[in-house]
Amino acid sequence: METALPSPRILLGPGPSSVNPRVLEALGRNPIGYLDPELFTLLDDLRADLRTLFGTANDFTIPLTGTGMAGMECCLVNLIEPGDNVVVGINGFFGMRMAEISRRLGANVTEVNAEWGQIIEPGQFYDAVKALPSVKLVGTVHAETSTGVRQPLEPIAEIAHDRSALFLVDAVTSLGGIPVNIDECDVDVCYSGTQKCVGAPPGLAPITVSEAAYQVAQSRKSPVPNWYYDWKLLRNYYDAPHTYHHTVPVNLLFALREALAEILEEGLEARYRRHRDVSHQLMTGLTELGIKPFANAEYRLPTLNSVYVPSNVEDEVAVRKRLLYEFGLEIGGGLGDLKGKVWRIGTMGASATRRNVALLLVALKHILA
Numbered sequence: 001m002e003t004a005l006p007s008p009r010i011l012l013g014p015g016p017s018s019v020n021p022r023v024l025e026a027l028g029r030n031p032i033g034y035l036d037p038e039l040f041t042l043l044d045d046l047r048a049d050l051r052t053l054f055g056t057a058n059d060f061t062i063p064l065t066g067t068g069m070a071g072m073e074c075c076l077v078n079l080i081e082p083g084d085n086v087v088v089g090i091n092g093f094f095g096m097r098m099a100e101i102s103r104r105l106g107a108n109v110t111e112v113n114a115e116w117g118q119i120i121e122p123g124q125f126y127d128a129v130k131a132l133p134s135v136k137l138v139g140t141v142h143a144e145t146s147t148g149v150r151q152p153l154e155p156i157a158e159i160a161h162d163r164s165a166l167f168l169v170d171a172v173t174s175l176g177g178i179p180v181n182i183d184e185c186d187v188d189v190c191y192s193g194t195q196k197c198v199g200a201p202p203g204l205a206p207i208t209v210s211e212a213a214y215q216v217a218q219s220r221k222s223p224v225p226n227w228y229y230d231w232k233l234l235r236n237y238y239d240a241p242h243t244y245h246h247t248v249p250v251n252l253l254f255a256l257r258e259a260l261a262e263i264l265e266e267g268l269e270a271r272y273r274r275h276r277d278v279s280h281q282l283m284t285g286l287t288e289l290g291i292k293p294f295a296n297a298e299y300r301l302p303t304l305n306s307v308y309v310p311s312n313v314e315d316e317v318a319v320r321k322r323l324l325y326e327f328g329l330e331i332g333g334g335l336g337d338l339k340g341k342v343w344r345i346g347t348m349g350a351s352a353t354r355r356n357v358a359l360l361l362v363a364l365k366h367i368l369a
């Protein structure tokens, strides 16, 4: 019987990114049991490395089972109770999801909107929280994958904490590619995914929760409506007494352990510099091809480069298809209102190399000619 193994690809889309051989080899190891003492040693090491990556001393920092959306759901479901006032920043696709999940959990959601491609001004958060009698949670996306915009976090943290609200951050497209600095920025809860800048396959969502946020969840009036993602039950597995909770995907944990080791061997500063350098190389090359950046330079992410589809391209999907089928190169199209208008080019994790970018530029030049 023929296998259905995928063709080789260089992943320069909005994620997942390509994965290094060392990480892939770890995936292929024989599983061990979810209560094996060796797994707990691995998990302790891995959690310590995640704290370093997040820039936090938060004890409750774990590789949650599931993708980035699981991280989002898990954090919101533990914190929100029906009737809570929640303020969500929306300047792209993923902020909209945060608001939607919060509404489904019964929150009164105040949306703080900015045009896609712009940051949300801190004054907008200030006005929103000021207008409410109390606020449980303020949430925003650090790196909007739909637009390529980096949202500054510190001013929002201050605004949230002035109203005794918790501050939640989506770091799915930032963790491992740009500094996240949870403790320095005073973020209470943050989630990410492993498949972008962290350099591991999809399937795990690193989350970090401050003790204050954890205690807010413990003092809920109603039980957490989702058993699988109840922090307390999860913590009883990841911490002693290591009570069985679910069969953790051990192979993904092996892979993440190696990806984190690679990150720390490279060094955080060197890694962030690599992301900046490779993004700069890409944007310079694209400018030479007459392709214009979408996001403002001041807030442009080095991990997700959004550019306008050139006006002389009639069928942008056809360009991306040719990149994929002729060159094995994946880039992303626009989401929502930006569909057909922008390309989203990821330079994340193991995909962020000068070689990959050089290849993409040559291929694009060839196709656009």
Ligand SMILES: Cc1ncc(COP(=O)(O)O)c(C=O)c1O
Pocket: 014, 015, 067, 068, 069, 070, 072, 094, 141, 143, 144, 145, 146, 170, 172, 173, 193, 202
């Ligand atoms: C900013 C942001 N948040 C959340 C998600 C959801 O992550 P996942 O697709 O891994 O569930 C993504 C995925 O691209 C993202 O970019």
